[in-house]
Amino acid sequence: MNVPRHRVVIVGGGNAGISLAAKLLRGGCPDVALVEPKQVHQYRPLLSYVAGGAATLDDLTRPQADVVPRGVHWYRDRVTAVDPAASVVELAGGERVAYGDLVLCPGSEVDWDAVPGMREAVATPHASTSYLPEHAPGTWEMLSSLTSGRAVFAISDRHVPCSPVGLKPLFLAAGHWCATGVLDTITIDLLVEGSRLAGTARADRELRAAADDYGVRVRTGTSVAQVEPGSRTLHLLTANGTDTLPYDALYVAPPHRAPAWVAASGLASAGSDGFVDVDPQTLQHRTYPRVWALGDVATVDTSPSGGALRKQVPVVAHNIPAALVGGTLRHYDGYTVAPVTTSRHELLLAEHNRDEHEEPTIPFPDLVRPRRSLYLFDRYVEPQVYWHRLLRGKVS
Numbered sequence: 001m002n003v004p005r006h007r008v009v010i011v012g013g014g015n016a017g018i019s020l021a022a023k024l025l026r027g028g029c030p031d032v033a034l035v036e037p038k039q040v041h042q043y044r045p046l047l048s049y050v051a052g053g054a055a056t057l058d059d060l061t062r063p064q065a066d067v068v069p070r071g072v073h074w075y076r077d078r079v080t081a082v083d084p085a086a087s088v089v090e091l092a093g094g095e096r097v098a099y100g101d102l103v104l105c106p107g108s109e110v111d112w113d114a115v116p117g118m119r120e121a122v123a124t125p126h127a128s129t130s131y132l133p134e135h136a137p138g139t140w141e142m143l144s145s146l147t148s149g150r151a152v153f154a155i156s157d158r159h160v161p162c163s164p165v166g167l168k169p170l171f172l173a174a175g176h177w178c179a180t181g182v183l184d185t186i187t188i189d190l191l192v193e194g195s196r197l198a199g200t201a202r203a204d205r206e207l208r209a210a211a212d213d214y215g216v217r218v219r220t221g222t223s224v225a226q227v228e229p230g231s232r233t234l235h236l237l238t239a240n241g242t243d244t245l246p247y248d249a250l251y252v253a254p255p256h257r258a259p260a261w262v263a264a265s266g267l268a269s270a271g272s273d274g275f276v277d278v279d280p281q282t283l284q285h286r287t288y289p290r291v292w293a294l295g296d297v298a299t300v301d302t303s304p305s306g307g308a309l310r311k312q313v314p315v316v317a318h319n320i321p322a323a324l325v326g327g328t329l330r331h332y333d334g335y336t337v338a339p340v341t342t343s344r345h346e347l348l349l350a351e352h353n354r355d356e357h358e359e360p361t362i363p364f365p366d367l368v369r370p371r372r373s374l375y376l377f378d379r380y381v382e383p384q385v386y387w388h389r390l391l392r393g394k395v396s
Contacts, residue, residue, distance in 0.1 A: 052172025
């Protein structure tokens with residue numbers, strides 16, 4: 001059987017895959033292939049706005065064919081295995097595709113098995129998430145229809161893409177409840193697995209202050225161990241032991257995991273928890289130098305986010321041809337960003353590197369301070385930058 005071969009094969013047609021494909025073509029790469037089964041492309045950062053009643057699915061959806069760069073060979077299929085020793089990717093339809101360099105950016109997936117009862121809970125009208133497009137509209141239906149009772153927002157830190165963004169539905173809902181006069185009849189609990197609400201100390205203080213303004217009860221170091229959807233009860237693990245908490249509306253930013261074929265293909269390691277084991281600076285696989293990874297599936301020692309890809313894509317686009325000729329590889333410093341609303345009209349940016357040191361895009365004004373201008377930029381301008389610049393490889 002004749003196996004097609006491409007200079008670069010990219011697995012995943014989301015932000016990372018499309019941006020990288022476009023940038024490689026702009027850089028003169030003669031043969032780029034993309035493996036992506038989905039027929040629609042979504043600007044996923046808007047899902048949290050859908051969950052907060054500030055956007056619709058139509059606002060973030062385009063046909064995949066409209067964003068795949070011209071000149072890219074598109075395999076409309078999904079990967080089932082990689083043979084890095086033979087430099088071959090295996091597809092669900094039975095086809096095998098050979099590569100010179102392989103870039104893995106299929107993203108991560110919700111790990112419902114990590115929390116017993118959570119999958120069953122989100123199938124009811126009383127629990128939802130913004131991390132899956134099919135649930136985001138229902139999240140707003142659930143939150144906006146609540147007029148009394150207890151709303152619980154549970155944010156995991158287990159490989160959740162841009163986990164602080166899970167706070168957006170909370171603050172958008174709290175703003176709605178305040179505007180409709182029911183805030184005083186709703187108890188809001190925020191459960192965060194980590195020690196901070198965002199990656200920097202200043203952003204954490206700002207978000208805690210905003211939460212306090214709405215009367216939110218914040219509990220850090222707290223994870224959901226089990227959900228009982230019938231009784232609408234959470235079983236919690238805390239620093240002081242176990243606890244239970246009832247809910248009338250439950251929002252979850254659930255744990256995520258890498259696709260199973262990553263570990264099955266030998267691309268994970270004992271310490272990578274099933275994710276692609278790359279050097280976090282060069283994004284090159286530690287064992288197979290012609291394999292690269294970026295985005296949610298890669299071990300980059302920082303919080304995954306769409307904003308992080310703006311720094312990762314140019315690194316991989318440079319390093320693929322540089323490694324081929326023994327050139328100097330560029331380094332990714334772990335920059336990431338979490339844009340978090342603090343109301344229905346203000347937002348802050350938590351920007352930092354992998355050492356959790358602040359790394360602001362611009363020195364002035366202070367972007368950690370909540371601003372209406374930042375809200376408007378994140379909600380309306382950033383999507384246009386995404387469609388018209390990032391996906392066309394015009395990233396620095």
